[in-house]
Amino acid sequence: MRFAGLITGAAATALVAAGAITYAVAADANTQDAKTPTADSADAGFARDMAVHHQQAVEMSYIVRDRTTNAEVRRLAYDIAQTQANQRGMLLGWLDLWGLPKVSADPPMTWMGMGDMASGKDGALxxxxxxxxxxxxxGQLNGKQAEVFYLQLMTDHHKGGIHMAEGCVAKCTVGVEKRLAQGMADAQQSEIQLMAxxxxxRGAAPRS
Structure with a gap:
């Protein structure tokens, strides 16, 4: 149960912080010297792409929650779903605040200088x-098999998310967004260790 406590504590901290971050970015945007990001900025690109990235993590977590009765995995999945759904709402809210579109004609991660190279293995976005x-x-697995596959998929997912979050830390200009990105990277690295x-x-290991 030690892991469960750590997961719940981290998720609670992230959810409490989310409200403060939302108000902070609104305050930043309302100051005279605040510069609203442009549609092709790293700030907007990160918000759009991470919102999509997070949505799949939420979907994946709700799938495994219904495919296993293991309390530890279900709790992890619930915490990831809640945290990332909350963060996704913030990212999309910022785009609204900035008056920017939530979709772009550019390939994902163009803001990181990756563009067409961003596609993952076997056609992953x-x-x-x-x-x-x-x-x-x-969605077709059950029990231990579902648990292992979910943990492997989410480990890969977090690694990709960390790469993108670190890109925002380096390239974004809105301070509160950079801090959120750093928080994402730190939290997901801890969860990678937990999932390992x-x-x-369960007699298994990460895929990479």
Whole structure:
């Protein structure tokens, strides 16, 4: 149960911080010297792409919640879904605040200088994201098999998310967004370590 406490504590901290971050970015945007990001900025690109990235993590987590009765995995999945759904709402809210579109004609991660190179393996939209075939497979597994596959998929997902978050830390200009991105990277790295332990308990290991 030690892991469960750590997960719940981290998720609670992230959710409490979310409200403060939302108010902070609104305050930043209302100051005279605040510069509203442009549609092709790293700030907007990160908000758009991470919102898409997060949405799949939420979907994946709700799938596994219904495919296993294991309390530890269900709790992890719930915490990831709640945290990332909350953060996704913030990212989309910022785009509204800035008066910017939520979709772009440019390939994902163009703001990182990756563009057409951003597609992940086997047609995944971005690095770390699961393919349609993998999402379908997760929905067909049960019990331990579902747990292992979810932990492997989410580990890859977090690695891709960390790469993107670190890109925002380096390139974004809105301070509160940079801080959120750093918080994402730190939290997801901790969860990667947690999931490695959970995989080991199940006689498995990360895929990469």
């Amino acid at each position: 971005m690095p770390g994201m699961a393919t349609n075939a993998e999402m379908k497979k997760l 332990g959970m995989l080991k308990e």
